[in-house]
Amino acid sequence: MYLEIVTPEAILFSSEVDSLSVPGVDGEFQMLNNHAPVVSNLIEGTVKIHVHSQTNLKLDELDGKLIPDGADDKILTLLINSGTLELNDNKAIILAD
Template identity: 35%
Template sequence: MNLEIITPDKKIFSGEVSAVTFPGTEGQFQVLNNHAALVSTLGQGAIVVEGAHKETFTVDGGVVEVLNNKVLVLAESIS
């Protein structure tokens, strides 16, 4: 599936991944290939991206949308 992580300043990540774990405001959740459509708010915590290698981004909040194997993260800020 394709993942894009965007902040108001720049695009942080774009590429194919196999799984992404998010810090949802109601608890942590994971998105895999062919996941059902979803829109959720993000709390403060780690976004763990699993693809060719594992990457972790710390987000201060935001929104994630999952639709047709495309995952778009609009993050307030990434540290």
Template identity: 40%
Template sequence: MKIIIISYQKILFQGNIISIIAPGYCGYFQILKNHAPLISILKNGFLKLELESEKKKIKIKGGFLQVKKNMVIIIL
């Protein structure tokens, strides 16, 4: 699954991931491969990315997340 995380200044992360856990408006949720299309508001918290060889944690202050055809786009 591909992901791109964009802030108003630059691209924070771009690449392939196994899963992502994101802070949604009503709580954290997880996205895996072949997830149904989804748009969500994100609140303050951490994006937890699971890559093939490591895990990353990115602190955010809200934003939007879209999932479509194994592509996750996050705008902060």
């Protein structure tokens, strides 16, 4: 699936991903490829991104807000205060604060 993370200041991330975990208002949930359409408000917490295995991610080009999760540079985390998520037709857009 394709993921784009947008803030009022900039586009933080735009790439293919294998999965995505977000802090929804009813609890954390994960989305994989071909997930059913979803619209959800997000609360303060951590967005976990599993970058597509075929993507050549250059860590030095990432915004300082996206942090590699430990030794695996294919897993990124982003702390958010709140936001909105829309997933439809394998394209996820997060509008984050």
